[in-house]
Amino acid sequence: MDRVLVIGDGAREHALAWGLARSGVRLYALMGHLNPGVAQLVRESGGSYRLGSPTSAAEAVKAAEEFSPDLVVVGPEEPLFAGVSDALRERGFITLGASSGVAIIEQRKDVARGLQWKYGVPGRLVYGVFADVAEAYSFAKALGSVAIKPVRQAGGKGVRVVYGEAKYLDSTLDEVVARGAQEAKAQLASYGDVPQAVLVEEAVWGVEYTVQALVDGESVFAFLPVQDNPHAYELGLGPECGGMGTVSPLPFIEEGEFHAAVEAIKATAEAVRREFGVEYVGVLSGQMMLTAMGPVVIEYYSRFGDPEALNAVYLYDGDLYDLFLKAATKKLHKAQRRFKAEYTVVKAIAPLGYPLDRRLAAGRVFHVDWDAVRRAGCLVFFGSAEPAEGGGYKTLGSRAVEILGAGATPEEAYERAERCAAAVKGEGLFYRSDIGSPEYMAAMKRKAEQVRAVYKWRGERGERLVWEPGKGLIRFG
Amino acid sequence: MSAGLLAIYSFAGEINLYPLVYYGLRAMANRGDVAVAYLLGRRGLERLEVDLSREEPRDVRGVAAVGCVYTEDCCRVEGDVAYCAFGRGEVKPGAPSDAAAYVALTADGVLYAYRPPRLWHLAVGVHGFDFALIATETAAIEVLGGEVRRSLRGGELLKITRLGVVSTGGEQPGEVCAMEYVYSSRLDSEIDGVEVAEVRARLGEALAAKVKNSLDVIVGVPDTGLYYAAWVAEKLGVRHVPGFVSTVRKRSALLDDVRDRVSAIQLKANVVKHAARGMRVLVIDDSLISGLTLRHIAQLLRLRAGAKEVHAAVAAPPLRSQCPYGVKMPPDSHMVFNHLEQDTVTKALELDGLYYLTLEEFQRAIGVRVCTLCFKRR
Numbered sequence: 001m002d003r004v005l006v007i008g009d010g011a012r013e014h015a016l017a018w019g020l021a022r023s024g025v026r027l028y029a030l031m032g033h034l035n036p037g038v039a040q041l042v043r044e045s046g047g048s049y050r051l052g053s054p055t056s057a058a059e060a061v062k063a064a065e066e067f068s069p070d071l072v073v074v075g076p077e078e079p080l081f082a083g084v085s086d087a088l089r090e091r092g093f094i095t096l097g098a099s100s101g102v103a104i105i106e107q108r109k110d111v112a113r114g115l116q117w118k119y120g121v122p123g124r125l126v127y128g129v130f131a132d133v134a135e136a137y138s139f140a141k142a143l144g145s146v147a148i149k150p151v152r153q154a155g156g157k158g159v160r161v162v163y164g165e166a167k168y169l170d171s172t173l174d175e176v177v178a179r180g181a182q183e184a185k186a187q188l189a190s191y192g193d194v195p196q197a198v199l200v201e202e203a204v205w206g207v208e209y210t211v212q213a214l215v216d217g218e219s220v221f222a223f224l225p226v227q228d229n230p231h232a233y234e235l236g237l238g239p240e241c242g243g244m245g246t247v248s249p250l251p252f253i254e255e256g257e258f259h260a261a262v263e264a265i266k267a268t269a270e271a272v273r274r275e276f277g278v279e280y281v282g283v284l285s286g287q288m289m290l291t292a293m294g295p296v297v298i299e300y301y302s303r304f305g306d307p308e309a310l311n312a313v314y315l316y317d318g319d320l321y322d323l324f325l326k327a328a329t330k331k332l333h334k335a336q337r338r339f340k341a342e343y344t345v346v347k348a349i350a351p352l353g354y355p356l357d358r359r360l361a362a363g364r365v366f367h368v369d370w371d372a373v374r375r376a377g378c379l380v381f382f383g384s385a386e387p388a389e390g391g392g393y394k395t396l397g398s399r400a401v402e403i404l405g406a407g408a409t410p411e412e413a414y415e416r417a418e419r420c421a422a423a424v425k426g427e428g429l430f431y432r433s434d435i436g437s438p439e440y441m442a443a444m445k446r447k448a449e450q451v452r453a454v455y456k457w458r459g460e461r462g463e464r465l466v467w468e469p470g471k472g473l474i475r476f477g
Numbered sequence: 478m479s480a481g482l483l484a485i486y487s488f489a490g491e492i493n494l495y496p497l498v499y500y501g502l503r504a505m506a507n508r509g510d511v512a513v514a515y516l517l518g519r520r521g522l523e524r525l526e527v528d529l530s531r532e533e534p535r536d537v538r539g540v541a542a543v544g545c546v547y548t549e550d551c552c553r554v555e556g557d558v559a560y561c562a563f564g565r566g567e568v569k570p571g572a573p574s575d576a577a578a579y580v581a582l583t584a585d586g587v588l589y590a591y592r593p594p595r596l597w598h599l600a601v602g603v604h605g606f607d608f609a610l611i612a613t614e615t616a617a618i619e620v621l622g623g624e625v626r627r628s629l630r631g632g633e634l635l636k637i638t639r640l641g642v643v644s645t646g647g648e649q650p651g652e653v654c655a656m657e658y659v660y661s662s663r664l665d666s667e668i669d670g671v672e673v674a675e676v677r678a679r680l681g682e683a684l685a686a687k688v689k690n691s692l693d694v695i696v697g698v699p700d701t702g703l704y705y706a707a708w709v710a711e712k713l714g715v716r717h718v719p720g721f722v723s724t725v726r727k728r729s730a731l732l733d734d735v736r737d738r739v740s741a742i743q744l745k746a747n748v749v750k751h752a753a754r755g756m757r758v759l760v761i762d763d764s765l766i767s768g769l770t771l772r773h774i775a776q777l778l779r780l781r782a783g784a785k786e787v788h789a790a791v792a793a794p795p796l797r798s799q800c801p802y803g804v805k806m807p808p809d810s811h812m813v814f815n816h817l818e819q820d821t822v823t824k825a826l827e828l829d830g831l832y833y834l835t836l837e838e839f840q841r842a843i844g845v846r847v848c849t850l851c852f853k854r855r
Contacts, residue, residue, distance in 0.1 A: 166622045170496075236603060352641060360640070
């Protein structure tokens with residue numbers, strides 16, 4: 001029986017382990033906290049787990065040496081940034097996970113944007129990088145509508161989006177921009193592995209979609225497109241968070257728009273190879289937005305998204321272990337793209353306090369009504385939660401549980417996910433009931449049609465110009 | 478006319494909310510000229526008088542605000558909660574209310590928005606990750622750079638705090654006030670996903686089907702009548718031109734006093750003589766209450782501009798009863814169709830012809846569920 005070591009402890013890793021377990025492998029895990037779902041799958045397969053820091057290369061190597069896996073799958077981004085994949089490969093372990101050198105495409109948003117422009121990756125946005133908050137502000141004023149981000153990946157947080165067309169709102173929105181730039185910069189202080197700088201880029205409006213792909217240095221295997229929902233609260237209100245739910249596949253995204261994302265991913269892997277002289281082996285996901293300029297890359301993930309991974313793993317209709325092994329050993333050209341003809345809706349259930357007040361969000365006890373889950377016919381994946389002392393589970397501060405409902409239609413998938421979300425019982429939990437609803441799907445379709453009409457009309461315009469008063473014309477293209 | 482309610486919540490924390498409050502309310506100035514807001518800042522709940530006629534740089538910091546535009550103050554403070562409401566019935570912030578729409582803000586930072594099961598509209602939107610926006614008019618959310626998420630459902634209560642958004646209750650909304658579509662709402666707003674302009678275009682087309690005279694030109698009464706006029710003209714194949722120039726922007730139907738109403742009409746409708754001289758003119762308005770506007774308009778077209786014939790067409794049935802739900806309108810005794818027959822009305826208003834949609838025609842054309850109590854004699 002082949003052995004697979006999964007590194008990470010979130011709902012994404014639980015889903016990866018679930019998919020791998022279906023391939024009949026013996027599972028092992030290295031987790032920062034005891035994820036009850038991963039632990040159960042490990043036990044059922046006859047494997048075992050260790051608790052330790054997933055971002056420690058030394059601990060990862062130690063776990064691999066103990067378990068001697070045929071494949072190591074690194075789930076989250078921080079272990080990739082910290083060189084866990086590099087250390088495992090150096091010791092001869094076959095590993096699915098980007099090396100730290102190439103994972104920089106996610107870790108450093110400024111590097112990613114720079115590569116896009118240097119190598120002509122499609123779906124570019126106009127941007128600038130500033131260590132000085134005043135300069136960031138000045139550039140933001142020239143752009144009008146802006147997204148302000150820390151240059152480093154910070155768990156999907158710290159992003160501000162300000163639509164600044166209305167000059168009469170300047171005195172308020174300026175404050176949001178300036179404060180956003182300061183906060184984005186301040187957010188980097190705790191990391192210490194990147195310069196403290198702010199990325200300012202044009203804000204685009206449209207429909208978000210993520211295309212996750214396996215890359216083996218030569219071939220690209222793309223999963224079905226997924227839509228994530230970054231606003232924390234109901235109706236798409238409130239602060240940015242790690243994602244409160246997903247739908248997949250996306251009836252409102254056209255085949256050509258999916259392919260545009262795949263092309264961007266291919267071009268990015270090629271740009272990475274040319275720039276750093278290293279082949280990209282692992283997951284490379286394009287977090288896209290369909291805009292009035294066509295599909296653009298908002299950012300990259302060097303791993304599966306969370307919760308996007310759940311949809312991808314569930315909908316893949318094949319042997320996941322075999323597929324991952326192909327990706328890790330440069331045989332991806334032999335993989336077949338086979339997917340279930342189903343729709344999926346994922347809902348993240350988070351403790352009150354997430355994402356703004358982690359202390360408030362930690363330590364809440366909840367239970368899962370497993371009978372109701374079975375009746376609803378959906379899957380439950382544990383995230384930031386561990387077994388509670390008196391029974392049930394305890395939240396650790398982030399999204400505690402993610403639920404996947406599948407069905408022959410989007411409505412059926414939505415109904416299942418809703419029923420199942422109600423089976424997670426506890427004080428102070430919340431989730432977004434709007435995600436995947438018929439109303440939501442109709443709104444996405446309308447929005448997609450709206451931007452599609454504009455970008456098709458615009459066609460290929462080539463060069464883009466930004467006029468910054470007092471400085472001059474900046475050409476992008 | 479119903480009030481324009483506004484609520485803003487800043488997830489980014491305390492910030493200068495004044496421009497958002499001012500322009501959000503300014504965007505609903507079609508609903509009246511009194512604007513007031515309550516803002517929650519470091520000093521607790523603070524009342525803000527908003528002068529819609531003055532754009533001034535003010536810095537009023539807060540995390541949330543509620544406000545209202547109407548012809549009289551509709552906001553108040555009770556204990557540690559401020560709320561702005563429209564409609565009949567008691568308002569208990571944080572709980573459903575029978576027939577009133579409200580936005581409310583508590584001193585400890587909870588924002589509520591409630592849409593009653595029928596008649597009044599509220600929509601919710603977002604600006605980036607920082608602001609939740611709630612307004613009677615979707616156009617107000619757009620003016621604040623926001624994206625409309627959806628209309629609240631009938632009987633839905635939205636509770637917004639820094640830590641979450643919770644929606645309770647709510648089902649398919651019952652009928653909306655007909656005057657919201659006919660007159661009160663901005664042309665660029667949507668109600669329950671239906672564009673106000675789309676409804677007005679349908680009414681214009683239905684109205685055109687009733688007009689039997691030969692005409693040379695069609696003019697609309699500013700401001701609401703203009704859009705109807707364009708669709709009537711399109712359908713009839715008659716030239717549509719601007720026939721009036723406004724000096725002020727006032728909602729004449731709102732004003733109590735007859736003298737105020739006439740002076741408002743005079744100020745907002747000075748005739749463009751070239752548009753009507755020697756011609757057979759059809760003038761289009763949204764609604765007919767006392768007939769004062771139409772009579773004045775007809776006289777202007779005939780006496781000052783030298784129109785050969787003046788016909789009028791009105792998109793809604795004539796009003797016959799005051800609204801029991803709180804829409805401000807003149808008393809029943811001022812409603813001309815309660816006192817005179819159509820022929821007499823036509824003569825009294827000095828018109829050559831008068832057309833309007835009957836209640837049945839109106840309901841067929843409008844295509845959405847509306848309350849039509851004000852068109853019925855009680």
